[in-house]
Amino acid sequence: MNLDAKIPEGPIDKKWTNAKFGYKLVNPSNRRKYSVIVVGSGLAGGAASATLGELGYHVKCFCYQDSPRRAHSIAAQGGINAAKNYQNDGDSVYRLFYDTVKGGDYRSREANVYRLAEVSTNIIDQCVAQGVPFAREYGGMLANRSFGGAQVSRTFYARGQTGQQLLLGAYQGLSRQIGLGQVKMYNRHEMLDVVLVDGVAKGVITRNLVTGAIERWAADAVVLATGGYSTVFFLSTNAAGCNVTAAWRAYRRGAGFANPCFTQIHPTCIPQEGEHQSKLTLMSESLRNDGRVWVPQSRETAAKLRKGEMKPSEVPEEERDYFLERKYPSFGNLAPRDISSRAAKEACDDGRGVASTGYGVYLDFSDSINRLGKDTIAERYGNLFDMYENIRGVNAYEQPMQIYPAPHYTMGGLWVDYNLETTIPGLFAAGECNFSDHGANRLGASALMQGLADGYFVVPYTLGNYLASKVPLGEAGKVDPDSEAFRETEEAVREKIDRMIAIKGNRSPRSFHIELGKIMLDKCGMARSEVGLKEAIGKIRDLRKQFWEDLKVPTDTEEINPELERAGRVADHLEFAELMCYDALDRDESCGGHFREEHQTEDGEAVRHDDTYANVSVWEFKGLDQPPQKHVEALEFDNVHLSVRSYK
Secondary structure, three states: OOOOOOOOOOOOOOHHHHHHHHOOOOOHHHHOOOEEEEEOOOHHHHHHHHHHHHHOOEEEEEOOOOOHHHOHHHHOOOOEEOOOOOOOOOOOHHHHHHHHHHHOOOOOOHHHHHHHHHHHHHHHHHHHHHOOOOOEOOOOOEOOEOOOOOOOOOEEOOOOOHHHHHHHHHHHHHHHHHHHOOEEEEOOEEEEEEEEEOOEEEEEEEEEOOOOOEEEEEOOEEEEOOOOOHHHHOOOOOOOOOOOHHHHHHHHOOOOEEOOOOEEEEEEEOOOOOOOOOOOOEOOHHHHHOOEEEEEOOHHHHHHHHHOOOOHHHOOHHHEEOHHHHHOOOOHHHOOHHHHHHHHHHHHHHHHOOOOOOOOEEEEOHHHHHHHOHHHHHHHHHHHHHHHHHHHOOOOOOOOEEEEEEEEEEOOEEOOOOOOEOOOOOEEEOHHHEOOOOOOOOOOOOHHHHHHHHHHHHHHHHHHHHHHHHOOHHHOOOOOOOOHHHHHHHHHHHHHHHHHHHHOOOEOHHHHHHHHHHHHHHHHOOOEOHHHHHHHHHHHHHHHHHHHHHEOOOOOOOOOOHHHHHHHHHHHHHHHHHHHHHHHHHOOOOEOOEOEOOOEOOOOOEOOOHHHHOEEEEEEOOOOOOOOEEEEEEOOOOOOOOOOOOOO
16 A cells, blocks of 8 residues: 655645646646546535536536535534634744644644645635625624634634535535536435546446435546544434445545544533434534533532532532633633543543533533623524524523533544545545544634635645546546446445345344444543453444344335435444554554543543654555554654643
C-alpha cells in the first residue's frame, strides 16, 4: 500500500499555492468530455457537485435521502470556524492552524490542517455571497462567538441552525447545476460498491431504494462524501440512516482506512431516556459560551435531585461544583470536547450525576440571563431552547438543561493524501468521510469548515489535476458500464443481498445493531482498555456469526424495503466495529478521543507516547477471517512543537 502523502514543497504557508500552480489543468472545452461521480450530497458532496458542475464537468450525484436537503449536515447547530479576525482579538490563519493541531492532540497532518485554516476565510465570503444569513452585530458586521479549544472568537453562526443554512446555500448552487443539466441528481440511491477497472476507480454500483433495482454507473473519477460512522454505537447524535457502508465497501476494495478508533464523544447532548430511542439529540457546543456546567458537590444532594425531591435552583452556590472551571481555568466551560466529556463522565461515575439515570450534568444559564437578559440569550440560542423544551418538557430559561456526552463525530476515515485521493487511484474522499484534518479530536465548528473547504476549494483543483494527468482526453467519458469489472462487482452486490434475504431467521437488523452499539460504547467508547477491547472483538465476532445465521429480512427486494437497507448497513457495521477495536487495541496510548485507561496521569489526563505513535495507522483489508494489515504514515511537526496538551 502506497502511503505517499504528496505534500508539496516549500514553507507551510506556501504549500497550497505551490500545489495549485503545479497542478495540471483541464481547459473549459475539454471539461465537458469528463464525467465524475459524487456519492453524498451534504456540505462536502453538495459543494463539490455544484463546483465541479460550474466548472463544466458532467457530474452524477447520489444520495440515499429523498432530497439533498435531508443530508445530515443540516443537523449541525453551532457554527463554522474561519480565521477572519473580525473581533480583532488576536486570531490568524496560523492560530487557527495551531489550535486545530493542538486540539487534535498532535495526530493530524500539518500541511492539510494549514490549508484548511487558509481557505477558511474564503468559505465565509462564498457563503455570504450565496445569501447564508449569518448573525450580524448591530452595525452590520458578521458576528462571531467562541467555541471549545480556542481563546478567540472565530465561529460564524446562524443562531443554532448553521448547518441548515450552509446546506441550503450549497443546495442552491447544486440546484442551479441540476437545472443547467451539468449535474444529474439521483435521490434514494444507495451506493453498495465501488467498481475498479485495472485497479482504478471507474464507477459505483447502487440500489434504487424505491424500485429495488441494482444499477451500474461509470465515470472517470469517483468522490465519496458520505460522512462519518458514529452510528456504529447505535445511539449517537447522527441520523439513524447514517452509516459506514460506502467507506467500508471502498476499504474492502483496497482503500486504506486510517485511525478508525478516533471517535468523538460530544459533551452537550440530551441524556438517554430509555431503550426506545433510535438516536440522541445534540445541544450545540455554542451553549457553553453562556451556560455553566456543574454538578452538586455531594452525592446526597445529587440523589435528591435525581428523585425530584429538590430543584437545581435550591442548591446553594457554595455546594455546586463547576468542574470544568475548576479543572481547566484558562478555558473553563469551553474546554475541548474530549476533555469536557471525560470530566462529565468522571463526575457521574462519582455518583454526582443529576439525570434520572445518574448520567447527566447541568448546563445552567441563570448567570448569563441575569447579566445579559433573557432576550439576548433567546436571540442567540432560541431555537435550541425550544427544541430542548419540546423534547424534555423543561423551560431552560428557568431551569438548567440536563446534558451528557454522546457519540458524535468521527475523526478516522479513509486515508487520503494531500490531494484527498485514497490509496485507490481515482477514488477521492471529502469531508468527514476522510481522516485528514482533525487528528484524535475535532474542535467544535470545524466539521462544517472542512466539508465546505474540501467541496468548494480543494477537490475541484485536485480532481482536475488527476483527470489531466491520468485520464487521456481520448479516454474521457468512455468508461464502459457493461465491462467485466462492472458485471463482477454487481454480481457480488446481488450475492450479498440474496444471502441476507435467504437466512429467514428470527432477529431484526435493529436488534443486532442495538447489541453491537452497547458493546462498542462500553468497550470502545469514552474509555478503553486492553482487556475490554479484546473482549469486544470476541463479542463482535460472535454477534456477526449470529447475524448471518438468524437475520430476518422481508423477502421482496424489488420495491421499498427499509429492513433490507438496514440489514446491509448493520452487516457493514459488524465488520467495521472489529477493525475499530483492532485499531484502539493497537494504539497503546491515550490521545484526544482515544482514551486508554492504562495511559493517564494521576488526575485523569491523557498520556501520549509520541516516540511510538506520532503517526497515522492505516489498515488494509486482508479478508474477514484474517487480521487487517497495518501500515504507518509518520507525522512530522515542523511548525507546531509536540508538547503536553494542556487547557489549564
